[in-house]
Amino acid sequence: MSDVIRAVRCHRYAGLDDRGRPIPTPVPLRDVLSLDEIPRPRNEPGQVLVRAHYAGVQYPDALQAQGLYQHKPDLPYVPGMDVSGTVIEADADHLRAGDRVIAQMSIGGLAEVVRAPAASVWRVPAGVDLAACANLGRNFFPAYHSLKILGGVTAGSLVLVDGASGGVGMAAVELAKAMGAQVIAGVSTPEKREPPAAGGADRVLCYGADRDGYRRFKNEVREASAELGHPAGVDVVLDMVQGDLFEAALLSVIRPRGRICLVGFTAGQKPIRPGLVLIKQAVVMGSIWAGWAAEHPDGHQRNVAEILGFLANGAVRPRVDRLIPFEGFIEAFELFERNRGRGNTVVCVHEG
Numbered sequence: 317m318s319d320v321i322r323a324v325r326c327h328r329y330a331g332l333d334d335r336g337r338p339i340p341t342p343v344p345l346r347d348v349l350s351l352d353e354i355p356r357p358r359n360e361p362g363q364v365l366v367r368a369h370y371a372g373v374q375y376p377d378a379l380q381a382q383g384l385y386q387h388k389p390d391l392p393y394v395p396g397m398d399v400s401g402t403v404i405e406a407d408a409d410h411l412r413a414g415d416r417v418i419a420q421m422s423i424g425g426l427a428e429v430v431r432a433p434a435a436s437v438w439r440v441p442a443g444v445d446l447a448a449c450a451n452l453g454r455n456f457f458p459a460y461h462s463l464k465i466l467g468g469v470t471a472g473s474l475v476l477v478d479g480a481s482g483g484v485g486m487a488a489v490e491l492a493k494a495m496g497a498q499v500i501a502g503v504s505t506p507e508k509r510e511p512p513a514a515g516g517a518d519r520v521l522c523y524g525a526d527r528d529g530y531r532r533f534k535n536e537v538r539e540a541s542a543e544l545g546h547p548a549g550v551d552v553v554l555d556m557v558q559g560d561l562f563e564a565a566l567l568s569v570i571r572p573r574g575r576i577c578l579v580g581f582t583a584g585q586k587p588i589r590p591g592l593v594l595i596k597q598a599v600v601m602g603s604i605w606a607g608w609a610a611e612h613p614d615g616h617q618r619n620v621a622e623i624l625g626f627l628a629n630g631a632v633r634p635r636v637d638r639l640i641p642f643e644g645f646i647e648a649f650e651l652f653e654r655n656r657g658r659g660n661t662v663v664c665v666h667e668g
């Protein structure tokens with residue numbers, strides 16, 4: 317076994333100057349990231365060594381390499397927070413060498429061999445595609461936390477998911493259906509209807525990109541809610557988008573005392589009239605699954621087990637949107653650098 321492995325490394329922060337201050341125009345990520353040889357990691361107590369087959373790349377990875385993410389590792393560091401692969405060595409009762417797993421870590425995922433805490437490594441059910449699981453942590457964990465813990469979604473609930481063609485949005489559509497809920501999916505353009513429709517959404521409606529579109533969307537969601545047996549409105553909204561959509565449509569379609577989980581704000585943040593929240597007696601909640609998981613480790617393990625159960629019985633079937641070879645890893649980062657990354661973007665480290 318070789319003493320060195322290949323890994324992506326970030327050598328400087330693309331968006332910061334030498335004194336750590338933000339610069340107006342970040343240098344291109346391809347100037348700060350490279351595929352290098354580094355010493356092979358060794359296992360440690362309570363940890364698991366995983367041969368990475370696939371590594372997820374998402375917006376936070378690009379942001380972190382720019383130095384604009386909350387966690388700024390010492391340089392140089394190996395980026396990557398989610399992988400799928402096979403166990404090489406485990407100091408853990410629930411894992412053995414050869415197990416197919418997903419693993420989550422704060423950094424270090426884009427490498428041929430990764431080390432992760434045993435509590436953040438889970439066996440992937442037989443028959444489930446490892447590539448499709450490479451971003452399970454970042455897409456399915458926030459979606460399930462929002463639906464189950466914050467939204468209180470149960471069989472028969474009516475859930476509205478916007479940004480539904482994206483990574484978290486698709487996971488939310490599939491998981492809500494697996495939980496027995498009815499789902500209205502919102503997308504910005506008709507071309508984006510197909511993924512949430514394939515994921516089982518009961519209705520897929522377009523909100524466009526302006527106030528006229530948002531108003532039409534509001535009326536269509538109201539009609540669809542009535543048709544689906546919820547004339548008072550939607551029980552739970554999972555909002556990835558915010559911007560003007562929040563006030564123009566989401567606060568109007570929620571039923572009295574319904575819940576709105578704020579997951580992301582891809583369209584930016586806009587002021588709202590809090591009186592609308594009052595009138596609807598709506599509950600508006602910020603969703604940070606990782607914060608909840610740190611305070612409720614047993615609850616988090618139960619949630620992950622339930623997600624993996626849905627994978628095992630075929631109730632959810634994550635799919636890969638883009639598969640990029642290890643040598644071409646920079647393409648994955650550049651998609652997010654240019655705000656063109658969407659959904660499940662996966663780097664293939666070793667096929668498996």
Ligand SMILES: NC(=O)c1ccc[n+]([C@@H]2O[C@H](COP(=O)([O-])OP(=O)(O)OC[C@H]3O[C@@H](n4cnc5c(N)ncnc54)[C@H](OP(=O)(O)O)[C@@H]3O)[C@@H](O)[C@H]2O)c1
Nearest residue numbers: 458479481482483484503504579580581582603605658659
């Ligand atoms: N709270 C948490 O724990 C947590 C965890 C993971 C991610 N997030 C956040 O959740 C949001 C969704 O993440 P994701 O991984 O699903 O992202 P994604 O795959 O890029 O999807 C985002 C979706 O948002 C919509 N969108 C609307 N306006 C947009 C804009 N100006 N730029 C980009 N997308 C826009 C897009 O759908 P349409 O074009 O159809 O509108 C897109 O499909 C992000 O804000 C992310 O930071 C939060």
